[in-house]
Amino acid sequence: MSSIKARRATDEATRKLVESSQMTAQTNNGLKYMSLVILIAQTTAIVxxxxxTRTQKSEGPRYLSSTAVVSAEIVKLFTCIFVLFVNSRWRWSTFASEIYRDCFADIKETLKIAVPAVLYVVQNNLLFLALSMLDAATYQVTYQLKILTTAFFSVSMLSKKLNPLKWIALVLLTGGVALVQLPSGNATNKTETGGSDRLIGLLAVLAACFSSGFAGVYFEKILKTSNVTLWMRNLQLAFFSIFGGFFMCWLYDSEAIATNGFFQGYNNIIWVVVLLQAYGGLIIALVVKYADNILKGFAVSLSIIISSFISWAFMGDFTPSLAFALGAFVVILSTFLYGYEPKKPALMHHA
Structure with a gap:
C-alpha cells in the first residue's frame, strides 16, 4: 500500500510540474508576442x-527637436528613478545606498556612461533632422544600416566573430539600402532644393547609424564589465543625456528658446512623440528579454511595410518605385539572415 501511495504522490507531483511548465511556457509565449506587437506599434508610430510633426503646417512657431530630445530624457530619468525606488521596496535608505554605490563610489566608471549618452543625444537630434527631410519609408529602410555599423564596431571593439551567413546579410543590407536610394521615375519633377534636402536627410541617417552602432557597442562593453543593473545604467544614461541635450539646445536654438520659450509649439501630439522617444529604448529591452532575433526581424519588416503603406496612402509624401520595393525586400531579407542563429547539434551522451 505504501508503494502505491508513493507512486501516486510521485505521479501527482509530476502532473503538477508538467502543468506548471506548460503555464510558464504559455506565459512566456504571451509576453513574447505582446512585446513583439508593442515593438511594431512603437517603431511604426514614432517614425x-x-x-x-516635422512637416505639418502650424500658425505659431514650430516645436524645437532639441527640446523634445531633452524632454524625453527627463521623462526617462524620472521613470528609472521610480522603478529603482519600487525595486528598493519603497525604502529610501536602500534606494539612496544603491545610488551611492553604483553612481558615486566609483565615479570614473560612472563617467564612462557620458560617452554613449552624448552620442545618443546627437543620434536623436539627427533622426529628427532626417525625418524633416525624408519620407518615413525611405528613412526607416535606410536606418537599418545601423545593423552594419553595429556589426563593424562589434568586430573591431569586442572582437566578435561573424559567421559567413551574417557577412552575406551585411552585403545584402548595403545593396538593399543602395537600391532604395535610386531616384524614382518622377525624380525630374523634384526641385533642386528638394534634392539637397534629401541629401541632408540621408547624411543625417548615415551619421545616426554610425553614432548608434558605436554607442550601442560601447554601452554593451560597459554592461559586460560591471554588475550594475540595467535600470541603473539607463538612469545614468538619461542623466548625462540631459546635460548633452541642454548643450544642443544652447548651441542651435538658444535664440528661439529665448524668444518663444522652451516648450514653444508643443501640443498633445508632440508630447506623444516625447513619450515614444523616452520609452522606445525600454521597449526594445523588453523585446530583447522575451523575443528572439527572428521575431525582432518580423517586427522590423512589418514596421517597414506598414510605414511605407501609410506614408504612401495617407501622408502623400512617398511614391513607391520598383527599385524601392526591391531594395526594401532585400533589406528585410538581410535582417532575417543576420538575426538567424542556426541550432547547435545536441551533444550525444554515451553511457
Missing amino acids: LILRF
Whole structure:
C-alpha cells in the first residue's frame, strides 16, 4: 500500500510540474508576442508621428527637436528613478545606498556612461533632422544600416566573430539600402532644393547609424564589465543625456528658446512623440528579454511595410518605385539572415 501511495504522490507531483511548465511556457509565449506587437506599434508610430510633426503646417512657431530630445530624457530619468525606488521596496535608505554605490563610489566608471549618452543625444537630434527631410519609408529602410555599423564596431571593439551567413546579410543590407536610394521615375519633377534636402536627410541617417552602432557597442562593453543593473545604467544614461541635450539646445536654438520659450509649439501630439522617444529604448529591452532575433526581424519588416503603406496612402509624401520595393525586400531579407542563429547539434551522451 505504501508503494502505491508513493507512486501516486510521485505521479501527482509530476502532473503538477508538467502543468506548471506548460503555464510558464504559455506565459512566456504571451509576453513574447505582446512585446513583439508593442515593438511594431512603437517603431511604426514614432517614425510616422515624428514625420507628421516635422512637416505639418502650424500658425505659431514650430516645436524645437532639441527640446523634445531633452524632454524625453527627463521623462526617462524620472521613470528609472521610480522603478529603482519600487525595486528598493519603497525604502529610501536602500534606494539612496544603491545610488551611492553604483553612481558615486566609483565615479570614473560612472563617467564612462557620458560617452554613449552624448552620442545618443546627437543620434536623436539627427533622426529628427532626417525625418524633416525624408519620407518615413525611405528613412526607416535606410536606418537599418545601423545593423552594419553595429556589426563593424562589434568586430573591431569586442572582437566578435561573424559567421559567413551574417557577412552575406551585411552585403545584402548595403545593396538593399543602395537600391532604395535610386531616384524614382518622377525624380525630374523634384526641385533642386528638394534634392539637397534629401541629401541632408540621408547624411543625417548615415551619421545616426554610425553614432548608434558605436554607442550601442560601447554601452554593451560597459554592461559586460560591471554588475550594475540595467535600470541603473539607463538612469545614468538619461542623466548625462540631459546635460548633452541642454548643450544642443544652447548651441542651435538658444535664440528661439529665448524668444518663444522652451516648450514653444508643443501640443498633445508632440508630447506623444516625447513619450515614444523616452520609452522606445525600454521597449526594445523588453523585446530583447522575451523575443528572439527572428521575431525582432518580423517586427522590423512589418514596421517597414506598414510605414511605407501609410506614408504612401495617407501622408502623400512617398511614391513607391520598383527599385524601392526591391531594395526594401532585400533589406528585410538581410535582417532575417543576420538575426538567424542556426541550432547547435545536441551533444550525444554515451553511457
